[in-house]
Amino acid sequence: MHTHHFSRRAFLRGAGVSMALPWMESFNVWGDEPKRDKPASEAPVRLCVTFSGNGFHSQEWWAKGEGKGMELGKVLQPLHEFREKLLFVRGLYHEEARKGNIHSSQTGNMLSGAPIASGGEIRSGTSFDxxxxxxxxxxxxxxxxxxxxxxxNPSVHKNYSMLYSSHISWSSPTTPTPLELYPALAFDRLFKDEASPADKSVLDAVLAEARDLKRDISLNDQRKLDEYLDSVRDVEKRIENAGKRGELQGWRPTLEKPNIKRPADGIPQDIGEHMKLMIDLLVLGFQTDTTRITTLKLNNDHSALRFPNLPSVQQAGHGIDYMIHHLLSHSDGEDWLKVNQFFIGQLAYLARKLDSIQEGPRTLLDNTMLMHCSSMMAGARHDNDQLPVIVLGGAGGRLKGGRVLDYKDKPERQLCRLFMSMMDKMGQHPKIFGDAKMMLEEV
Structure with missing residues (x-):
């Protein structure tokens, strides 16, 4: 086996294209220098924050016990296989989110804990991501x-902009970070030097250099490189096929006038496929080290999504498309629970993909902090005196799962304390963040 040392990150390059390589044992992909307490080729810690609006079923968001013996409420059942890598955090909240109105004021500072401006002004705080x-x-x-x-959503709700309900990531106090809704454009951002229509496959553009590289790496790394290139091709094909179906790519007129009745409001029909494509791209971004920080907003707070893909329990023979997500959250019925499990199922799909990718002695999930949150505990009450928060993954060996941490009756229970702890595990050590002045020591 040949051993290579690079002073900067390694890329495969083609005409107008660059692709960062996945973690490999044969050389130092990440470009860091060897240290006594950190091997040179140790994979970096990644952060992923996922969000779903309007909270969860009021009786079924819970966890108790530890390790393999941890028990999960019905909402969290899709994560049963990951309970040893799951940290359930109870009782944290944002003081500033309890002021103002519901929805907007509860979401606009989700990742910052900052005060929210009203009266049409847009001002929150820079989010920790x-x-x-x-x-x-x-x-x-x-x-x-x-x-x-x-x-x-650009409208106004009870004197507060609904932009707050639509964004969890903020680049500055007055700038919500632009959202990428379309898988093809997200793919371009990751793998193309210029986000423009391509006349050839990203993969084809770098295959020649990939063949040269394979001659100088170990057999294990050759297999890893082949698997990675196959996964890139698979996502390319799925995006192309989605475009042919008229889904996920935005509006593409193919007729001079409609030949079907107007469909229900919302995003393209197959919301499950949309979410999984976004997750696949997220994983590729991490796997290639093209990015180490991602947020994925599965829906808005005050969401208008419908779920025709999910069979209704309450209305037999129909999908759960008789009511938008926001209104459905006002009850604790069986369909609401089913929608909750659908969202947590996306988180399980993401965790499963991350956990299937080996990075030296750990998996990609072991090297990631994957936090899922919502702006309220239960949509039926709009209550946010405590917020639903879970963290999956190991942060490169810095985070221990299989635990329940309860801060409900403790005086210093700012959610920003958790953010400070997570930032610390990525080498950032703020003295203060939002309304917090210290980390959560247990995390």
Missing amino acids: QVLAQTYGRSTKVPSLVLACEKS
Whole structure:
């Protein structure tokens, strides 16, 4: 086996295209220098924050016990296989989110804990993912990838802009980070030097250099490179096919006039495929080290999504498309629970993909902090005196799962304390963030 040492990150390059390589044992992909307490080729810690609006079923968001013996409420059942890598955090909240109105004021500071401006003004706070992107993210081609599966809402609700309900990532106090809704454009951002229509496959553009590289790496790395190139091709084909179906690519007129009745409001029909495509791109971004920081907003708070893909329990023979997500959240019925499990199922799909990718002694999930959150505990009450928060993954061995941490009756229970702990595991050590002045020591 040949051993290579690079002073900067390694890329495969073609005409107008660059692709960062996945973690390999044969050379130092990440470009860091060897240290006594950190091997030179140790994979970096990644951060992914996923969000779903309007909270969860009020009786079924819970966890108890530890390790393999951890028990999960029905909402979290899709994550049963990952309970040893799951940190359930109870009782944290944002004081500023309890002021103002519901929805907008509860979401606009989700990742910052900052005060929210009313009266049409847009002002919140820089979210912790973007604080990391401005420092930790500079070492990658894309400092942060901000994905969404429901478009931003520009209207006003009870004297507050609904832009707050549509964005969790903020680049500055007055700038919500632009959302990428379309898988093809997200793919371009990750793998093309210029986000423009391509006349050839990203993969084809770099195959020649990939063949040269294979001669100088170990057999294990050759297999890893082949698997990676296959996964890139698979996503390319799926995006191309989605475009042919008229889905996921935005509006593409193919007729002079409609030949079907107007469909229900919302994003393209197959919301499950949309979410999975975004997750696949997210994983590729991490796998190639093209980005280390991602947020994925599965829907808005005050969401208008419908779920015809999910069979209704309450209305037999129909999908759950008789009511938008926001209104459905006002009850604790069986369909609401089913929608909750659908969202957590996307998180399980993401965790499963991350956990299937080996990076030296750990998996990609072991090297990631994957936090899922919502702006309220239960949509039926719009209550946010405590917020639903879970963290999956190992942060490169710095985070221990299989635990329940309860801060409900403790005086210092700011959610920003968790953010400080997560930033610390990525090498950033703020003295203060939002309304917090210290980390959560247990995390």
